[in-house]
Amino acid sequence: MKTKLGLLYGGKSAEHQVSLQTAMAVIKALDVNKFDIYPIYITVEGQWLKGPQLQGPVNSVKELAFSSDQEEGALAPAIFSGKTGNGGMDVIFPLLHGPNGEDGTVQGLLELLNLPYVGNGVLASSAGMDKVIMKNIFAEAGLAQVDYTSFIRSEWEADKEGAYEKVEKQLGYPCFVKPANLGSSVGISKCRNREELEQAFKEAFLFDRKVIIEVGVKAREIEVGVLGNDAPEVSVAGEIVPKKDFYDYKAKYEDGNTALIIPADIDKETYTRIHDMAIKAFKALDCAGLVRADFFLTENGTVLINEINTMPGFTPFSMFPLLWKHTGVEYPELIEKLVNLALERHTEKQSIKHTF
Structure with a gap:
């Protein structure tokens, strides 16, 4: 039986367009023999809309940003019923970046509806979104970072x-x-x-x-991907080499004015330190599913954690999927692993007793 997968994208966020790019890439990579794919679009005004089941990839972002006069119209409560025979979803994949999506708000809604969803929970999402709270937690965990x-x-x-x-x-x-x-x-x-x-x-x-x-520190920017739930695994390391002064939005998404070097040219000892710190950060925030962990490597060899991203860029050309590709996990397989991790975590949560 195929998995009914709801793709949740768009969002009331400055990163709305980034989310649409991510959704297009995921739809293209999904195996329609394994998944029934349902688009759920959140407009920039915050309106939730459900489109008809997709039969294949879409050709443009405009096709994803459908309006409320679509045949399916506004989002029906049944989409979140959790009952697959009643139009509900088996699992939701939030492809949302930034506030009102990556910050624990949507995750809280899905928790209340008792629906499986891909990625981090409420705490990890909200703490990972707020850089101040995140760094305070890292400090408590003893992770070295910049002042x-x-x-x-x-x-x-x-x-x-x-x-x-x-x-x-x-x-x-x-x-x-x-x-x-x-x-x-x-x-x-x-x-x-x-x-x-x-x-x-x-x-x-x-x-x-x-x-x-x-x-500001003079350092190389090294990143790794973390994948898993209670026993996370870490990808090979990659390095970002901006041709500009630093890795800004335009370099990431518009002009491609950045070199991504995978694997990064670092020694085994440095990679081990980064590997261990990434797992420590993942566990400190009680993360689940996926995280991209970003580090500074200074000229004297000091490793400093910069931040983690609980919903990193997720097109095939984004750092997180590329790191896993070089580790041996291709993009379609990576998506399937994340869906399975979501179902695994949801099943584990169902064992929690709520009465006494």
Whole structure:
């Protein structure tokens, strides 16, 4: 019997278009002999729409961003009933990046509906989305990382000069200013002086009410993929070599102005440290399914964890799938593994007793 798979994509997020690219790639890779595929589109306004069952790949993003006058119309409650004979899904694959999708909100809904879903749960998703909370947990777990500080918008507005002085005193230049709750390098700025710092704060606060500022380090950017539930496995390591000053949104998704080197040219001892730290970070946040773990490797050989991404870029040309391809897991197999991990974790949760 085929698995009824609901693909959840789009979303009320600045990363809406990235999600559509991901959905197109997954649909193309899915084996229609194994899966009945149902698109579930969330518009940029937050409206949920269900399209008809897909019979094969779509040709454009426009086909994925269907409107409410589709034959199926607005999302019916039966899609989330969990009863496959009543139009429900066997498992949901959230292909959502950023807030309102990767941050635990959708995962919480799926938990309440008792539906299996691919990827990380509520805690890991929300903590992994908020870079400040994530780094606080990493610090508690004893993971080495760069120095950082953070501000919420009201603190900054109340004393902008004090905020800038704190950054200069604690971190100095260069430093990076980032929205705390956004991925795909959106809203990130590198600052070399006060003028750039002031502009970076303004830019980052356009995308979030909280910002994080990190000390700039001269280091190589090394990434690994983590796959699994309670016994996660780690891929080979890859290296990002931006041709620009740093790996921003445009370099990731638009101009391809970045070299991805897989496997990374690192020695066995360094890989072992990265491997162990990736698993430690995965377990510290109680992750499940998939994570991309990003590290800095400094000139003196120090390994620092930068962040984890609980729903990394997932086209065949994104780092996470490429890492697993070089480890021996092709893209279609990777998708099937994630679906199986989702079902495995859901089955384990059903053993939890809810009465006494």
